Amino acid sequence: MERNQLATVREVIVKRTRLAQRRRTLGFSQERLAEQLGVDRTTVIRWERGETEPQPWQRPNLATALAVSLGELNTLLTTRSPDSPRQVVVPLAMPLAGTSDAPDDLAAMQSFRMADRQVGGGHLYATVTGYLQHTVAPRLFGINMSADNDGLFAAAAGLTEMAGWMAHDAGRDDAAEQHFHRALGLSSAGKDAQLGAHVLASLSHLSHYRRQPEQAVHFAQRGRQSLATGQPHPGVQSRLFAMEARGHAVLRQPEECTKQLLLAERTLDGKPGETSSPWVSHFDHAALAAEEARCFRDLGQLDSAKRYAEQVVALRPADRPRSRAFAQLMLVSVLIAQGKIDEACIVAREALDATRSVSSFLVLQQLGKMGGALSGHRRNPEVAVFLGLLQEELAHRRSLQWVSSSQPSTDGLAEL
Structure with missing residues (x-):
């Protein structure tokens, strides 16, 4: 075989491996992915073999199903020129190939999170719940149960909490509440107190959205209590202070609101514990500023x-x-x-x-x-x-x- 021909074959193999790996990481069989996209299974097979390319109108749906951006999908589908140096670029959202066929739940969650931030939960809710149902649940409750039950329960909790946020973003608040409560139980089973407190902050946010400030304050205080005896997590603690502050703002309690916001600011820059849950989403200064803006709007302090x-x-x-x-x-x-x-x-x-x-x-x-x-x-x-x-x-x-x-x-x- 000529050198250029060999290089071309190797590029096709790399493309097939990365695309197929991405599908498997998210828990899709070729049949299920084809069904979600409304194409034949043979179409997916030809894409993964490098024989054909998805049509332009198919790519947005394919990117959504695989929880990647269009740019990342194009990287998966691009065959480099045989005359150029061979280099495969794997997006940060993509889990690297490992030695095991076991799904990488954390890499999947990071990819879901990245895609959610770009395109919104309406596109991704079905994909995340499908991953939970077909990839996580069989390992939790099936005959091939994971040896690391605590880690798997925590993974299930983190992904379930994410599904709750996507349901909320899609306007399905009853489903969001169910997901959050389910995630709370799973985090307890996984012995992840930081994640449990994070879920309570999510329940507090949902209560705010439903105009239930007393309930929102209750969830926030409960979350802070659950963290009191464990490893500190500045982001979660700051978020809980901010959630409580929002409740006081709606209840027209400006002094208590301001007190909680100051605690949130001080805590956010605090020193984290020795270990931090990988399933907790990042709460940064922009997120805190968003909560502060809501508080001061509700207090009628428009300049702030x-x-x-x-x-x-x-x-x-x-x-x-x-x-x-x-x-x-x-x-x-x-x-x-x-x-x-x-x-x-x-x-x-x-x-x-x-x-x-x-x-x-x-x-x-x-x-x-x-x-x-x-x-x-x-x-x-x-x-x-x-x-x-x-x-x-x-x-x-x-x-x-x-x-x-x-x-x-x-x-x-x-x-x-």
């Missing part, structure tokens, strides 16, 4: 709310469109309350443009509420133009079924 919302926008990069959009929409609400309508329209359009590919009921809901808040200023030419664009874009996103059918319309634009 504006300052913290602007801080989040500055800290969050463009590849975190959903998180950035929440801060932008918070900023819009504050600017409207301050009577800065033209400035609010500029920020609103930035948020609308940045979230076109994000499948998030929560983003869609907040965009609609923003439209409702702006509708009282429709005599402003900039507002009138923007509301027309917003109404068209929301209708388009609903046509893609990005909103949970179980949720009522809350777009604020029904009268436009």
Whole structure:
């Protein structure tokens, strides 16, 4: 075989191995992946053999199923020129090949998390729950049970908590609550107190969303109590203080709210314990600033709310469109309350443009509420133009079924 021919064959083999490995890591058989994509199994086989390429219109769905970005998918599918040096680039979200066929749950979760931050939970919820059902559950409860039961229970808890967030982002709050409570039990079985406290913070957040501040404070305090005797985790502890502060803000208790926020700030920069749970998502200064913006908005301290919302926008990069959009929409609400309508329209359009590919009921809901808040200023030419664009874009996103059918319309634009 000629040298160039050999190089070509080797490239095809690498591509087939990486693509197939990615599928197996997420718990998909070729049949299941084909069924999810609406293609024949032979189509998936030809992709993995390097015989054919997915069509352009198939790639977004394939990237979503594999929990990678389109750029990462293109890396998997690209065959290098035989004349160029052979180099295979594996994205950070991709687990490297190991010596065992056992799924790498942590690598899978990191990939899910990265994709979720980019495209939203609506695209990924079914994929994550499918991974739990077909890849994790058989090892927990089947005949091939893992020897590391504590680690596997913790992995199941972390992935289940993530599924809860994706359900929440898709507008399925009853399912989110079930996932969170299930994750709490699994974290206890896995002896991961840090993860359990993290899940309690998630339950607190969900209670806030449902306008149950007393329940939110209860979950936050319960989470801090569970961490009191174990290894400290500054991120989890800071998040719990912030969740409690939000409850005090809604209950119009500014002194207690401010006290909890100061504790959150001090704790976030504290020294972590010797061990930290790998299943806990990162809580950083941008995340804390987002909670502070919510608190000060609820307290009616608009200048402080504006300052913290602007801080989040500055800290969050463009590849975190959903998180950035929440801060932008918070900023819009504050600017409207301050009577800065033209400035609010500029920020609103930035948020609308940045979230076109994000499948998030929560983003869609907040965009609609923003439209409702702006509708009282429709005599402003900039507002009138923007509301027309917003109404068209929301209708388009609903046509893609990005909103949970179980949720009522809350777009604020029904009268436009």
